[in-house]
Amino acid sequence: xxxxxxxxxxxxxxxxxxxxxxxxxxxxxxxxxxxxxxxxxxxxxxxxxxxxxxxxxxxxxxxxxxxxxxxxxxxxxxxxxxxxxxxxxxxxxxxxxxxxxxxxxxxxxxxxxxxxxxxxxxxxxxxxxxxxxxxxxxxxxxxxxxxxxxxxxxxxxxxxxxxxxxxxxxxxxxxxxxxxxxxxxxxxxxxxxxxxxxxxxxxxxxxxxxxxxxxxxxxxxxxxxxxxxxxxxxxxxxxxxxxxxxxxxxxxxxxxxxxxxxxxxxxxxxxxxxxxxxxxxxxx
Amino acid sequence: xxxxxxxxxxxxxxxxxxxxxxxxxxxxxxxxxxxxxxxxxxxxxxxxxxxxxxxxxxxxxxxxxxxxxxxxxxxxxxxxxxxxxxxxxxxxxxxxxxxxxxxxxxxxxxxxxxxxxxxxxxxxxxxxxxxxxxxxxxxxxxxxxxxxxxxxxxxxxxxxxxxxxxxxxxxxxxxxxxxxxxxxxxxxxxxxxxxxxxxxxxxxxxxxxxxxxxxxxxxxxxxxxxxxxxxxxxxxxxxxxxxxxxxxxxxxxxxxxxxxxxxxxxxxxxxxxxxxxxxxxxxx
Numbered sequence: 001x002x003x004x005x006x007x008x009x010x011x012x013x014x015x016x017x018x019x020x021x022x023x024x025x026x027x028x029x030x031x032x033x034x035x036x037x038x039x040x041x042x043x044x045x046x047x048x049x050x051x052x053x054x055x056x057x058x059x060x061x062x063x064x065x066x067x068x069x070x071x072x073x074x075x076x077x078x079x080x081x082x083x084x085x086x087x088x089x090x091x092x093x094x095x096x097x098x099x100x101x102x103x104x105x106x107x108x109x110x111x112x113x114x115x116x117x118x119x120x121x122x123x124x125x126x127x128x129x130x131x132x133x134x135x136x137x138x139x140x141x142x143x144x145x146x147x148x149x150x151x152x153x154x155x156x157x158x159x160x161x162x163x164x165x166x167x168x169x170x171x172x173x174x175x176x177x178x179x180x181x182x183x184x185x186x187x188x189x190x191x192x193x194x195x196x197x198x199x200x201x202x203x204x205x206x207x208x209x210x211x212x213x214x215x216x217x218x219x220x221x222x223x224x225x226x227x228x229x230x231x232x233x234x235x236x237x238x239x240x241x242x243x244x245x246x247x248x249x250x251x252x253x254x255x256x257x258x259x260x261x262x263x264x265x266x267x268x269x270x271x272x273x274x275x276x277x278x279x280x281x282x283x284x
Numbered sequence: 285x286x287x288x289x290x291x292x293x294x295x296x297x298x299x300x301x302x303x304x305x306x307x308x309x310x311x312x313x314x315x316x317x318x319x320x321x322x323x324x325x326x327x328x329x330x331x332x333x334x335x336x337x338x339x340x341x342x343x344x345x346x347x348x349x350x351x352x353x354x355x356x357x358x359x360x361x362x363x364x365x366x367x368x369x370x371x372x373x374x375x376x377x378x379x380x381x382x383x384x385x386x387x388x389x390x391x392x393x394x395x396x397x398x399x400x401x402x403x404x405x406x407x408x409x410x411x412x413x414x415x416x417x418x419x420x421x422x423x424x425x426x427x428x429x430x431x432x433x434x435x436x437x438x439x440x441x442x443x444x445x446x447x448x449x450x451x452x453x454x455x456x457x458x459x460x461x462x463x464x465x466x467x468x469x470x471x472x473x474x475x476x477x478x479x480x481x482x483x484x485x486x487x488x489x490x491x492x493x494x495x496x497x498x499x500x501x502x503x504x505x506x507x508x509x510x511x512x513x514x515x516x517x518x519x520x521x522x523x524x525x526x527x528x529x530x531x532x533x534x535x536x537x538x539x540x541x542x543x544x545x546x547x548x549x550x551x552x553x554x555x556x557x558x559x560x561x562x563x564x565x566x567x568x
Protein backbone atom coordinates (compact mmCIF):
# COMPACT_ATOMS: atom_id res chain seq x y z
CA UNK A 1 0.00 0.00 0.00
CA UNK A 2 1.19 3.49 -0.82
CA UNK A 3 -0.08 6.42 1.21
CA UNK A 4 -0.94 8.14 -2.00
CA UNK A 5 -3.46 5.37 -2.73
CA UNK A 6 -6.54 4.93 -0.60
CA UNK A 7 -6.16 2.09 1.85
CA UNK A 8 -7.89 0.63 4.84
CA UNK A 9 -6.31 1.77 8.12
CA UNK A 10 -7.09 0.25 11.49
CA UNK A 11 -6.37 2.25 14.63
CA UNK A 12 -6.09 0.24 17.81
CA UNK A 13 -6.48 2.42 20.91
CA UNK A 14 -8.57 5.47 20.17
CA UNK A 15 -7.38 8.03 22.72
CA UNK A 16 -6.06 11.52 22.14
CA UNK A 17 -3.33 10.37 19.77
CA UNK A 18 -5.21 7.57 17.98
CA UNK A 19 -8.16 9.91 17.60
CA UNK A 20 -5.99 12.64 16.12
CA UNK A 21 -4.54 10.18 13.60
CA UNK A 22 -8.09 9.06 12.74
CA UNK A 23 -9.25 12.63 12.23
CA UNK A 24 -6.39 13.48 9.87
CA UNK A 25 -6.49 10.24 7.90
CA UNK A 26 -10.27 10.29 7.41
CA UNK A 27 -10.08 13.81 6.08
CA UNK A 28 -7.37 12.68 3.67
CA UNK A 29 -9.80 10.07 2.30
CA UNK A 30 -8.62 6.85 3.89
CA UNK A 31 -11.06 4.22 5.10
CA UNK A 32 -10.34 4.43 8.83
CA UNK A 33 -11.57 1.85 11.33
CA UNK A 34 -10.87 1.48 15.04
CA UNK A 35 -10.83 -0.90 17.96
CA UNK A 36 -11.04 0.43 21.52
CA UNK A 37 -12.36 -1.23 24.68
CA UNK A 38 -14.20 1.97 25.60
CA UNK A 39 -17.55 1.94 23.80
CA UNK A 40 -18.02 5.72 24.19
CA UNK A 41 -14.82 6.35 22.26
CA UNK A 42 -16.00 4.29 19.31
CA UNK A 43 -19.44 5.91 19.38
CA UNK A 44 -17.96 9.39 19.51
CA UNK A 45 -15.61 8.65 16.61
CA UNK A 46 -18.42 7.20 14.49
CA UNK A 47 -20.77 10.08 15.27
CA UNK A 48 -18.13 12.67 14.39
CA UNK A 49 -16.85 11.08 11.21
CA UNK A 50 -13.42 10.19 12.57
CA UNK A 51 -13.91 6.53 11.59
CA UNK A 52 -16.18 4.54 9.28
CA UNK A 53 -16.36 1.37 11.37
CA UNK A 54 -15.43 0.52 14.93
CA UNK A 55 -15.60 -2.15 17.58
CA UNK A 56 -15.17 -2.31 21.35
CA UNK A 57 -13.90 -5.88 21.13
CA UNK A 58 -10.98 -7.33 19.15
CA UNK A 59 -12.78 -7.74 15.84
CA UNK A 60 -11.22 -10.37 13.52
CA UNK A 61 -13.08 -8.80 10.63
CA UNK A 62 -11.57 -5.30 11.10
CA UNK A 63 -8.11 -6.80 11.67
CA UNK A 64 -8.35 -8.90 8.52
CA UNK A 65 -9.41 -5.95 6.36
CA UNK A 66 -6.56 -3.65 7.44
CA UNK A 67 -3.74 -2.73 5.03
CA UNK A 68 -2.00 -0.87 7.84
CA UNK A 69 -2.44 -0.77 11.61
CA UNK A 70 -1.61 2.12 13.91
CA UNK A 71 -1.33 1.33 17.60
CA UNK A 72 -2.41 4.12 19.93
CA UNK A 73 -1.85 1.99 23.06
CA UNK A 74 0.50 2.51 26.02
CA UNK A 75 3.76 0.59 25.52
CA UNK A 76 3.14 -2.44 27.78
CA UNK A 77 -0.39 -2.93 26.52
CA UNK A 78 0.89 -2.69 22.95
CA UNK A 79 3.27 -5.61 23.45
CA UNK A 80 0.56 -7.71 25.15
CA UNK A 81 -1.98 -6.90 22.45
CA UNK A 82 0.32 -8.08 19.69
CA UNK A 83 1.24 -11.25 21.54
CA UNK A 84 -2.43 -12.12 21.93
CA UNK A 85 -3.85 -10.99 18.59
CA UNK A 86 -1.22 -10.79 15.83
CA UNK A 87 -2.61 -13.98 14.28
CA UNK A 88 -5.59 -11.92 13.07
CA UNK A 89 -3.66 -9.80 10.55
CA UNK A 90 -3.20 -10.61 6.86
CA UNK A 91 0.37 -11.42 5.74
CA UNK A 92 2.18 -8.24 4.66
CA UNK A 93 0.21 -5.91 6.96
CA UNK A 94 2.33 -2.99 8.14
CA UNK A 95 2.20 -2.00 11.81
CA UNK A 96 3.33 1.19 13.48
CA UNK A 97 2.84 2.88 16.85
CA UNK A 98 2.90 6.19 18.72
CA UNK A 99 4.67 5.30 21.97
CA UNK A 100 7.14 7.67 23.56
CA UNK A 101 9.85 5.11 24.42
CA UNK A 102 11.42 2.85 21.86
CA UNK A 103 14.27 0.54 22.93
CA UNK A 104 12.15 -1.36 25.47
CA UNK A 105 9.29 -1.78 22.99
CA UNK A 106 10.68 -2.20 19.48
CA UNK A 107 13.05 -5.11 20.01
CA UNK A 108 10.54 -7.09 22.05
CA UNK A 109 7.85 -6.65 19.40
CA UNK A 110 10.13 -7.48 16.52
CA UNK A 111 11.20 -10.65 18.35
CA UNK A 112 7.67 -11.90 18.99
CA UNK A 113 6.20 -10.85 15.64
CA UNK A 114 5.28 -13.25 12.81
CA UNK A 115 7.80 -13.29 9.96
CA UNK A 116 5.22 -12.08 7.46
CA UNK A 117 4.35 -8.87 9.36
CA UNK A 118 6.52 -5.78 9.72
CA UNK A 119 6.49 -3.46 12.72
CA UNK A 120 8.09 -0.06 12.07
CA UNK A 121 8.12 2.17 15.16
CA UNK A 122 7.48 5.89 15.21
CA UNK A 123 7.12 8.61 17.83
CA UNK A 124 4.88 11.56 17.01
CA UNK A 125 6.22 14.19 19.45
CA UNK A 126 2.91 15.94 19.94
CA UNK A 127 0.40 16.00 22.74
CA UNK A 128 -1.95 17.97 24.91
CA UNK A 129 -2.59 18.08 28.66
CA UNK A 130 -6.02 16.53 28.07
CA UNK A 131 -7.01 13.00 27.14
CA UNK A 132 -9.38 10.93 25.09
CA UNK A 133 -10.69 10.88 21.55
CA UNK A 134 -13.10 13.69 22.49
CA UNK A 135 -10.09 16.03 22.74
CA UNK A 136 -8.33 14.74 19.63
CA UNK A 137 -7.03 17.41 17.28
CA UNK A 138 -4.64 16.87 14.40
CA UNK A 139 -3.63 20.52 14.64
CA UNK A 140 -1.19 19.34 17.34
CA UNK A 141 0.94 17.75 14.59
CA UNK A 142 1.70 21.02 12.84
CA UNK A 143 4.95 22.43 14.14
CA UNK A 144 5.80 19.14 15.87
CA UNK A 145 8.48 16.49 15.27
CA UNK A 146 7.91 12.93 14.11
CA UNK A 147 10.64 10.36 14.58
CA UNK A 148 10.87 6.99 12.81
CA UNK A 149 13.00 4.50 14.79
CA UNK A 150 13.90 1.52 12.60
CA UNK A 151 16.14 -1.41 13.52
CA UNK A 152 18.20 -3.70 11.27
CA UNK A 153 15.08 -5.86 10.95
CA UNK A 154 13.17 -3.16 9.07
CA UNK A 155 13.03 -2.81 5.29
CA UNK A 156 13.89 0.51 3.63
CA UNK A 157 10.39 0.48 2.12
CA UNK A 158 8.74 0.34 5.54
CA UNK A 159 10.96 3.16 6.85
CA UNK A 160 9.98 5.35 3.90
CA UNK A 161 6.32 4.37 4.29
CA UNK A 162 6.36 5.30 7.97
CA UNK A 163 8.13 8.62 7.26
CA UNK A 164 5.51 9.40 4.61
CA UNK A 165 2.80 8.80 7.19
CA UNK A 166 4.39 11.51 9.34
CA UNK A 167 4.51 13.83 6.34
CA UNK A 168 0.86 13.41 5.33
CA UNK A 169 -0.22 13.87 8.95
CA UNK A 170 1.30 17.34 8.75
CA UNK A 171 4.34 17.10 11.02
CA UNK A 172 6.83 19.97 10.65
CA UNK A 173 9.85 17.71 10.64
CA UNK A 174 10.27 13.98 10.03
CA UNK A 175 13.52 12.35 11.22
CA UNK A 176 15.00 8.88 11.47
CA UNK A 177 16.90 7.81 14.60
CA UNK A 178 17.84 4.45 16.10
CA UNK A 179 15.66 3.43 19.08
CA UNK A 180 18.66 4.05 21.37
CA UNK A 181 19.36 7.54 19.97
CA UNK A 182 15.68 8.35 20.27
CA UNK A 183 15.52 7.27 23.90
CA UNK A 184 18.57 9.33 24.88
CA UNK A 185 17.14 12.38 23.13
CA UNK A 186 13.65 11.98 24.61
CA UNK A 187 15.13 11.49 28.09
CA UNK A 188 16.66 14.94 27.85
CA UNK A 189 14.15 17.07 25.94
CA UNK A 190 10.94 15.57 27.32
CA UNK A 191 11.24 13.22 30.28
CA UNK A 192 13.78 15.30 32.24
CA UNK A 193 11.66 18.42 31.77
CA UNK A 194 8.59 16.59 33.06
CA UNK A 195 10.59 15.38 36.10
CA UNK A 196 11.63 18.97 36.79
CA UNK A 197 8.10 20.32 36.48
CA UNK A 198 6.72 17.64 38.79
CA UNK A 199 9.46 18.22 41.38
CA UNK A 200 8.85 21.95 41.28
CA UNK A 201 5.14 21.50 41.93
CA UNK A 202 5.64 18.99 44.74
CA UNK A 203 8.31 21.07 46.48
CA UNK A 204 5.90 23.74 47.72
CA UNK A 205 2.41 23.46 49.13
CA UNK A 206 1.94 27.21 49.47
CA UNK A 207 -1.29 27.81 47.60
CA UNK A 208 -0.76 31.52 48.09
CA UNK A 209 2.03 31.52 45.54
CA UNK A 210 -0.54 31.42 42.76
CA UNK A 211 -1.05 35.13 43.38
CA UNK A 212 2.52 35.94 42.49
CA UNK A 213 3.49 33.62 39.69
CA UNK A 214 4.57 35.16 36.45
CA UNK A 215 4.68 33.67 32.98
CA UNK A 216 8.02 31.94 33.52
CA UNK A 217 6.68 29.86 36.37
CA UNK A 218 3.52 28.97 34.50
CA UNK A 219 5.50 28.02 31.40
CA UNK A 220 7.83 25.86 33.44
CA UNK A 221 5.06 23.97 35.19
CA UNK A 222 2.42 23.67 32.46
CA UNK A 223 3.56 20.07 31.92
CA UNK A 224 3.24 19.32 35.65
CA UNK A 225 -0.37 18.34 34.88
CA UNK A 226 0.56 14.87 33.89
CA UNK A 227 -1.15 11.57 33.08
CA UNK A 228 0.33 9.50 35.90
CA UNK A 229 -0.49 6.13 34.34
CA UNK A 230 1.18 6.88 31.04
CA UNK A 231 4.17 8.85 32.23
CA UNK A 232 5.16 6.50 35.07
CA UNK A 233 5.22 3.71 32.49
CA UNK A 234 7.31 5.82 30.08
CA UNK A 235 9.78 6.87 32.80
CA UNK A 236 10.31 3.31 34.01
CA UNK A 237 10.64 1.83 30.54
CA UNK A 238 13.32 4.42 29.69
CA UNK A 239 14.93 4.41 33.10
CA UNK A 240 18.58 4.01 32.01
CA UNK A 241 18.79 7.05 29.71
CA UNK A 242 16.51 9.08 32.00
CA UNK A 243 18.64 8.48 35.11
CA UNK A 244 21.70 9.48 33.09
CA UNK A 245 20.11 12.81 32.08
CA UNK A 246 18.78 13.42 35.60
CA UNK A 247 22.30 12.96 36.96
CA UNK A 248 23.79 15.38 34.43
CA UNK A 249 21.18 17.96 35.38
CA UNK A 250 21.74 17.34 39.11
CA UNK A 251 25.46 17.93 38.63
CA UNK A 252 24.87 21.29 36.91
CA UNK A 253 22.21 22.41 39.36
CA UNK A 254 24.39 21.47 42.33
CA UNK A 255 27.33 23.38 40.82
CA UNK A 256 25.16 26.46 40.47
CA UNK A 257 24.03 26.01 44.07
CA UNK A 258 27.62 25.84 45.29
CA UNK A 259 28.51 29.01 43.37
CA UNK A 260 25.63 30.86 45.02
CA UNK A 261 26.63 29.55 48.46
CA UNK A 262 30.24 30.62 47.83
CA UNK A 263 29.19 34.03 46.43
CA UNK A 264 31.12 33.24 43.26
CA UNK A 265 29.72 36.00 41.03
CA UNK A 266 32.17 35.32 38.20
CA UNK A 267 31.34 31.62 38.10
CA UNK A 268 27.61 32.40 38.07
CA UNK A 269 28.00 34.89 35.24
CA UNK A 270 29.98 32.37 33.18
CA UNK A 271 27.19 29.77 33.60
CA UNK A 272 24.58 32.35 32.62
CA UNK A 273 26.52 33.43 29.55
CA UNK A 274 26.86 29.80 28.45
CA UNK A 275 23.17 29.23 29.03
CA UNK A 276 22.22 32.35 27.08
CA UNK A 277 24.46 31.39 24.18
CA UNK A 278 23.06 27.85 23.97
CA UNK A 279 19.45 28.93 24.31
CA UNK A 280 19.94 31.23 21.33
CA UNK A 281 20.32 28.12 19.12
CA UNK A 282 16.66 27.38 19.76
CA UNK A 283 15.36 30.70 18.53
CA UNK A 284 16.71 30.55 14.99
CA UNK B 285 1.34 64.58 45.80
CA UNK B 286 -1.55 62.37 44.73
CA UNK B 287 -1.28 60.27 41.57
CA UNK B 288 -4.56 61.71 40.49
CA UNK B 289 -2.90 65.16 40.34
CA UNK B 290 -0.20 65.91 37.82
CA UNK B 291 3.21 65.84 39.40
CA UNK B 292 6.83 65.89 38.38
CA UNK B 293 8.37 62.42 38.32
CA UNK B 294 12.08 61.75 38.01
CA UNK B 295 13.23 58.34 36.78
CA UNK B 296 16.80 57.42 37.62
CA UNK B 297 18.10 54.59 35.44
CA UNK B 298 16.32 54.51 32.11
CA UNK B 299 16.56 50.87 31.03
CA UNK B 300 13.81 48.47 30.05
CA UNK B 301 11.93 48.96 33.29
CA UNK B 302 12.58 52.67 33.85
CA UNK B 303 11.70 53.29 30.22
CA UNK B 304 8.44 51.35 30.53
CA UNK B 305 7.49 53.41 33.61
CA UNK B 306 8.34 56.60 31.67
CA UNK B 307 6.22 55.55 28.71
CA UNK B 308 3.16 54.81 30.85
CA UNK B 309 3.47 57.87 33.10
CA UNK B 310 4.03 60.30 30.22
CA UNK B 311 0.93 59.01 28.49
CA UNK B 312 -1.00 59.50 31.72
CA UNK B 313 -0.01 63.18 31.67
CA UNK B 314 2.78 63.37 34.23
CA UNK B 315 5.81 65.55 33.70
CA UNK B 316 8.44 62.82 33.46
CA UNK B 317 12.18 63.51 33.59
CA UNK B 318 15.13 61.11 33.67
CA UNK B 319 18.76 60.71 34.59
CA UNK B 320 20.87 57.98 32.99
CA UNK B 321 24.62 57.82 32.38
CA UNK B 322 24.01 56.52 28.86
CA UNK B 323 23.44 59.53 26.61
CA UNK B 324 21.75 57.45 23.89
CA UNK B 325 19.04 56.37 26.34
CA UNK B 326 18.19 59.97 27.22
CA UNK B 327 18.21 61.01 23.56
CA UNK B 328 15.97 58.09 22.59
CA UNK B 329 13.50 58.87 25.39
CA UNK B 330 13.37 62.56 24.47
CA UNK B 331 12.96 61.84 20.76
CA UNK B 332 10.14 59.37 21.41
CA UNK B 333 8.21 61.42 23.93
CA UNK B 334 8.92 59.13 26.90
CA UNK B 335 10.33 62.07 28.91
CA UNK B 336 10.20 65.87 28.77
CA UNK B 337 13.69 66.52 30.15
CA UNK B 338 16.73 64.36 30.73
CA UNK B 339 20.36 64.41 31.73
CA UNK B 340 23.31 62.02 31.47
CA UNK B 341 24.82 63.43 34.66
CA UNK B 342 23.34 63.72 38.15
CA UNK B 343 21.44 66.94 37.58
CA UNK B 344 20.71 68.88 40.83
CA UNK B 345 18.03 70.79 38.97
CA UNK B 346 16.05 67.68 37.95
CA UNK B 347 16.46 66.16 41.43
CA UNK B 348 15.23 69.35 43.09
CA UNK B 349 12.13 69.60 40.89
CA UNK B 350 10.97 66.01 41.51
CA UNK B 351 7.84 65.29 43.58
CA UNK B 352 8.56 61.57 43.30
CA UNK B 353 11.57 59.55 42.21
CA UNK B 354 11.52 56.07 40.69
CA UNK B 355 14.82 54.19 40.70
CA UNK B 356 15.35 51.85 37.76
CA UNK B 357 18.87 50.87 38.88
CA UNK B 358 20.30 47.46 39.85
CA UNK B 359 20.17 46.96 43.64
CA UNK B 360 23.81 47.69 44.56
CA UNK B 361 23.99 50.75 42.36
CA UNK B 362 20.73 52.00 43.87
CA UNK B 363 22.17 51.98 47.38
CA UNK B 364 25.36 53.71 46.25
CA UNK B 365 23.44 56.34 44.28
CA UNK B 366 21.33 57.30 47.27
CA UNK B 367 24.36 57.47 49.56
CA UNK B 368 26.08 59.87 47.15
CA UNK B 369 23.17 62.01 46.00
CA UNK B 370 20.24 62.02 48.43
CA UNK B 371 21.17 65.54 49.55
CA UNK B 372 19.81 66.81 46.21
CA UNK B 373 16.13 65.99 46.90
CA UNK B 374 13.58 68.36 48.43
CA UNK B 375 12.25 67.41 51.89
CA UNK B 376 9.16 65.21 51.57
CA UNK B 377 10.15 63.67 48.23
CA UNK B 378 8.89 60.12 47.88
CA UNK B 379 11.26 57.46 46.52
CA UNK B 380 10.48 54.02 45.15
CA UNK B 381 12.30 51.36 43.13
CA UNK B 382 11.88 48.34 40.86
CA UNK B 383 14.49 45.90 42.17
CA UNK B 384 13.79 42.18 42.35
CA UNK B 385 15.23 41.56 45.85
CA UNK B 386 14.09 43.46 48.89
CA UNK B 387 15.50 42.49 52.31
CA UNK B 388 19.11 43.27 51.34
CA UNK B 389 18.12 46.64 49.82
CA UNK B 390 15.25 48.13 51.79
CA UNK B 391 16.70 48.09 55.30
CA UNK B 392 20.05 49.45 54.17
CA UNK B 393 18.41 52.32 52.30
CA UNK B 394 16.03 53.19 55.10
CA UNK B 395 18.98 53.28 57.51
CA UNK B 396 21.10 55.64 55.41
CA UNK B 397 18.24 57.88 54.24
CA UNK B 398 17.61 61.44 55.48
CA UNK B 399 14.77 61.69 58.01
CA UNK B 400 12.76 63.98 55.73
CA UNK B 401 12.66 61.57 52.77
CA UNK B 402 10.65 58.33 52.51
CA UNK B 403 11.69 55.26 50.56
CA UNK B 404 8.88 52.80 49.86
CA UNK B 405 10.04 49.72 47.99
CA UNK B 406 8.15 47.94 45.22
CA UNK B 407 8.76 45.07 42.83
CA UNK B 408 7.01 45.20 39.45
CA UNK B 409 7.11 41.49 38.46
CA UNK B 410 7.34 42.12 34.76
CA UNK B 411 10.14 41.85 32.27
CA UNK B 412 11.32 40.82 28.85
CA UNK B 413 14.35 38.90 27.59
CA UNK B 414 15.64 42.11 25.97
CA UNK B 415 17.15 45.23 27.50
CA UNK B 416 17.31 48.98 27.28
CA UNK B 417 14.89 51.85 26.94
CA UNK B 418 14.66 51.11 23.22
CA UNK B 419 12.77 47.90 24.09
CA UNK B 420 10.62 49.46 26.79
CA UNK B 421 6.93 48.60 26.64
CA UNK B 422 4.37 49.22 29.35
CA UNK B 423 2.25 46.42 27.87
CA UNK B 424 4.40 44.09 29.99
CA UNK B 425 2.61 45.38 33.11
CA UNK B 426 -0.80 44.13 32.04
CA UNK B 427 -1.39 40.70 33.48
CA UNK B 428 1.60 41.05 35.82
CA UNK B 429 1.94 41.36 39.60
CA UNK B 430 3.19 44.39 41.52
CA UNK B 431 4.33 43.97 45.11
CA UNK B 432 4.78 46.79 47.63
CA UNK B 433 7.19 45.78 50.42
CA UNK B 434 6.93 48.25 53.32
CA UNK B 435 8.75 48.07 56.65
CA UNK B 436 7.74 49.50 60.05
CA UNK B 437 9.50 52.72 58.98
CA UNK B 438 6.99 53.41 56.21
CA UNK B 439 3.85 55.53 56.60
CA UNK B 440 0.44 54.14 55.56
CA UNK B 441 0.18 57.07 53.14
CA UNK B 442 3.37 56.06 51.32
CA UNK B 443 2.24 52.42 51.10
CA UNK B 444 -1.06 53.48 49.56
CA UNK B 445 0.71 55.93 47.24
CA UNK B 446 3.06 53.19 46.03
CA UNK B 447 0.19 50.72 45.53
CA UNK B 448 -1.68 53.36 43.52
CA UNK B 449 1.39 53.75 41.30
CA UNK B 450 1.15 50.02 40.51
CA UNK B 451 -2.56 50.42 39.75
CA UNK B 452 -2.20 53.36 37.36
CA UNK B 453 0.67 51.58 35.58
CA UNK B 454 -1.84 48.86 34.70
CA UNK B 455 -0.69 45.90 36.80
CA UNK B 456 -3.22 43.09 37.08
CA UNK B 457 -2.74 42.62 40.79
CA UNK B 458 -1.20 44.83 43.47
CA UNK B 459 -0.18 43.19 46.75
CA UNK B 460 1.60 44.15 49.95
CA UNK B 461 4.20 41.80 51.50
CA UNK B 462 7.03 42.26 53.98
CA UNK B 463 10.50 42.33 52.35
CA UNK B 464 11.19 38.91 53.88
CA UNK B 465 7.95 37.35 52.59
CA UNK B 466 8.65 38.85 49.19
CA UNK B 467 12.15 37.39 49.05
CA UNK B 468 10.99 33.89 50.00
CA UNK B 469 8.26 34.03 47.37
CA UNK B 470 10.53 35.38 44.65
CA UNK B 471 13.17 32.75 45.45
CA UNK B 472 10.62 30.07 44.61
CA UNK B 473 8.56 31.44 41.73
CA UNK B 474 11.29 33.30 39.88
CA UNK B 475 14.87 32.70 40.98
CA UNK B 476 14.59 28.92 41.35
CA UNK B 477 12.98 28.63 37.93
CA UNK B 478 15.82 30.65 36.39
CA UNK B 479 18.38 28.38 38.12
CA UNK B 480 16.61 25.34 36.67
CA UNK B 481 16.49 26.77 33.16
CA UNK B 482 20.18 27.70 33.26
CA UNK B 483 21.18 24.26 34.59
CA UNK B 484 19.13 22.56 31.90
CA UNK B 485 20.84 24.53 29.16
CA UNK B 486 24.34 24.00 30.54
CA UNK B 487 23.82 20.27 31.08
CA UNK B 488 23.89 19.37 27.38
CA UNK B 489 26.03 20.68 24.55
CA UNK B 490 24.27 18.62 21.90
CA UNK B 491 23.29 21.24 19.34
CA UNK B 492 21.43 18.54 17.45
CA UNK B 493 18.73 18.47 20.10
CA UNK B 494 17.27 21.65 18.66
CA UNK B 495 15.75 19.46 15.94
CA UNK B 496 13.70 17.52 18.43
CA UNK B 497 12.60 19.96 21.06
CA UNK B 498 8.90 20.42 21.58
CA UNK B 499 7.03 23.28 23.16
CA UNK B 500 7.57 22.02 26.70
CA UNK B 501 11.34 22.25 26.38
CA UNK B 502 11.18 25.68 24.78
CA UNK B 503 8.81 26.94 27.46
CA UNK B 504 11.02 25.61 30.20
CA UNK B 505 14.18 27.22 28.84
CA UNK B 506 12.88 30.52 27.46
CA UNK B 507 14.21 32.23 30.59
CA UNK B 508 17.63 30.61 30.13
CA UNK B 509 18.50 33.69 28.04
CA UNK B 510 19.47 35.71 31.01
CA UNK B 511 21.14 39.04 31.80
CA UNK B 512 24.14 37.70 33.69
CA UNK B 513 25.04 40.99 35.36
CA UNK B 514 21.61 41.59 36.82
CA UNK B 515 20.66 38.04 37.73
CA UNK B 516 23.97 37.13 39.40
CA UNK B 517 23.52 40.21 41.60
CA UNK B 518 19.90 39.26 42.39
CA UNK B 519 20.81 35.62 43.19
CA UNK B 520 23.65 36.61 45.53
CA UNK B 521 21.68 39.32 47.31
CA UNK B 522 18.88 36.83 47.99
CA UNK B 523 21.12 33.89 48.62
CA UNK B 524 19.59 32.68 51.91
CA UNK B 525 16.01 32.20 50.67
CA UNK B 526 17.24 31.01 47.26
CA UNK B 527 19.47 28.28 48.72
CA UNK B 528 16.55 27.16 50.88
CA UNK B 529 14.28 26.79 47.84
CA UNK B 530 17.01 25.11 45.78
CA UNK B 531 17.45 22.55 48.56
CA UNK B 532 13.72 21.83 48.75
CA UNK B 533 13.66 21.30 44.99
CA UNK B 534 16.79 19.11 45.13
CA UNK B 535 15.13 16.95 47.78
CA UNK B 536 12.02 16.41 45.63
CA UNK B 537 13.98 15.83 42.44
CA UNK B 538 16.28 13.33 44.17
CA UNK B 539 13.27 11.49 45.62
CA UNK B 540 11.79 11.19 42.15
CA UNK B 541 15.14 9.94 40.86
CA UNK B 542 15.26 7.26 43.58
CA UNK B 543 11.74 6.12 42.73
CA UNK B 544 12.71 5.72 39.08
CA UNK B 545 15.89 3.83 40.00
CA UNK B 546 13.87 1.54 42.31
CA UNK B 547 11.09 1.06 39.71
CA UNK B 548 8.57 2.32 42.27
CA UNK B 549 5.61 2.87 39.94
CA UNK B 550 3.17 3.57 42.76
CA UNK B 551 5.43 6.20 44.34
CA UNK B 552 5.89 7.89 40.96
CA UNK B 553 2.17 7.96 40.30
CA UNK B 554 1.49 9.48 43.72
CA UNK B 555 4.00 12.28 43.01
CA UNK B 556 2.43 12.91 39.62
CA UNK B 557 -1.07 13.03 41.01
CA UNK B 558 0.05 15.53 43.66
CA UNK B 559 1.78 17.61 41.01
CA UNK B 560 -1.29 17.56 38.75
CA UNK B 561 -3.58 18.56 41.59
CA UNK B 562 -1.37 21.46 42.64
CA UNK B 563 -0.78 22.70 39.12
CA UNK B 564 -4.55 22.92 38.66
CA UNK B 565 -4.61 25.76 41.23
CA UNK B 566 -2.76 27.89 38.69
CA UNK B 567 -5.30 27.49 35.93
CA UNK B 568 -8.29 28.94 37.71
